[in-house]
Amino acid sequence: MNKKITAAITAVGGFVPEDKLTNFDLEKMVDTTDEWIRTRTGVVERRILKGEGKATSDMIVPAVKELCEKRGIDPMEIDCMIVGTVTPDMVFPATANIACDKLGAKNAFGFDVSAACSGFLYTLTLGATMIESGRYKKVVVCGADKMSAIVDYTDRTTCIIFGDGAGAVLLEPNEEGYGILDSILKSDGSGGHYLHMKAGGSLRPASIETVTNKQHVVYQEGQPVFKFAVKGMADVSAELLEKNHLTGDDIAWLVPHQANLRIIDATANRMGLPKEKVMININKYGNTTAATIPLCLWDWEKRLKKGDNLVFAAFGGGFTWGATLVKWAYNG
Numbered sequence: 001m002n003k004k005i006t007a008a009i010t011a012v013g014g015f016v017p018e019d020k021l022t023n024f025d026l027e028k029m030v031d032t033t034d035e036w037i038r039t040r041t042g043v044v045e046r047r048i049l050k051g052e053g054k055a056t057s058d059m060i061v062p063a064v065k066e067l068c069e070k071r072g073i074d075p076m077e078i079d080c081m082i083v084g085t086v087t088p089d090m091v092f093p094a095t096a097n098i099a100c101d102k103l104g105a106k107n108a109f110g111f112d113v114s115a116a117c118s119g120f121l122y123t124l125t126l127g128a129t130m131i132e133s134g135r136y137k138k139v140v141v142c143g144a145d146k147m148s149a150i151v152d153y154t155d156r157t158t159c160i161i162f163g164d165g166a167g168a169v170l171l172e173p174n175e176e177g178y179g180i181l182d183s184i185l186k187s188d189g190s191g192g193h194y195l196h197m198k199a200g201g202s203l204r205p206a207s208i209e210t211v212t213n214k215q216h217v218v219y220q221e222g223q224p225v226f227k228f229a230v231k232g233m234a235d236v237s238a239e240l241l242e243k244n245h246l247t248g249d250d251i252a253w254l255v256p257h258q259a260n261l262r263i264i265d266a267t268a269n270r271m272g273l274p275k276e277k278v279m280i281n282i283n284k285y286g287n288t289t290a291a292t293i294p295l296c297l298w299d300w301e302k303r304l305k306k307g308d309n310l311v312f313a314a315f316g317g318g319f320t321w322g323a324t325l326v327k328w329a330y331n332g
């Protein structure tokens with residue numbers, strides 16, 4: 001009898017730009033303080049991609065190169081690349097196509113997924129399903145966002161949160177039960193008006209008016225988003241554990257989307273997990289939207305052990321949210 005194929009994560013790559021934007025820098029730009037930002041969000045500094053002609057694909061390329069080097073594969077071996085992003089290089093073509101071209105991944109087809117901060121979980125689940133089908137052997141899943149391109153640096157309620165970065169994982173078939181074991185994904189479009197970009201789509205194409213009215217930047221009503229995020233991320237993570245007959249004791253690491261330290265704490269508490277089991281790098285990078293979860297894996301890779309149970313959890317614009325259970329496939 002054929003063994004069940006699961007999609008194992010077999011390598012991780014990441015990239016953050018060199019330039020830092022600290023809370024003290026922001027104190028000079030808007031009416032805020034380092035103390036307010038630290039206590040309300042947990043962010044201390046974030047990375048900003050600077051330079052003419054630099055876009056989201058320019059962060060994906062080094063992340064995927066690193067992953068290929070670690071696994072000892074050539075980009076030509078990649079079958080498919082999926083990119084979760086809300087800051088594509090252009091509306092079209094897909095950033096995945098642009099990145100594949102820059103990488104020389106000539107045998108890969110690629111496409112983008114728009115699911116905001118849940119972008120990595122959505123793409124990971126899609127990629128895993130492709131591997132499980134038996135038709136694809138090497139799928140690269142990326143979460144990447146250049147949030148500085150769509151943040152209004154005169155709006156103190158949003159500019160303090162976001163940063164730029166990219167993370168990527170390689171998915172390959174596994175027959176020993178390692179990899180993506182389960183995933184619960186949700187969305188509710190009725191929450192869209194709390195967190196969105198007003199113009200630049202077919203509803204309100206770019207015009208002098210949309211630019212003058214600053215409608216090409218993140219619009220967020222922080223408090224309702226915060227409330228939905230706390231409940232959404234904690235509920236879905238608890239649901240995932242229950243569905244798989246697991247408790248917090250069975251989980252080695254929670255890998256949460258890095259939106260706000262208080263949202264992360266609420267999710268960990270609900271799962272019965274101590275702080276030591278929670279990956280947190282929001283202090284260094286801020287909220288990099290689709291990149292937060294793979295950047296955590298990138299930072300923690302050396303500490304991960306084969307057989308560790310990991311729960312990835314996210315919440316974001318859409319609303320979109322979800323949680324994924326992963327059995328880690330290699331010693332870091």
Ligand SMILES: CC(C)(COP(=O)(O)OP(=O)(O)OC[C@H]1O[C@@H](n2cnc3c(N)ncnc32)[C@H](O)[C@@H]1OP(=O)(O)O)[C@@H](O)C(=O)NCCC(=O)NCCS
Binds near residue numbers: 033160263
């Ligand atoms: C944005 C967020 C950090 C704001 O924190 P908050 O505790 O909800 O703060 P509030 O919006 O209630 O604002 C409290 C006060 O601080 C002020 N404030 C807002 N931003 C500030 C800043 N950067 N510095 C100083 N004061 C600030 C507000 O104007 C308000 O003042 P007021 O009481 O005089 O009206 C928080 O709502 C949040 O994290 N929301 C979810 C974000 C998120 O997850 N987004 C992405 C989805 S993935």
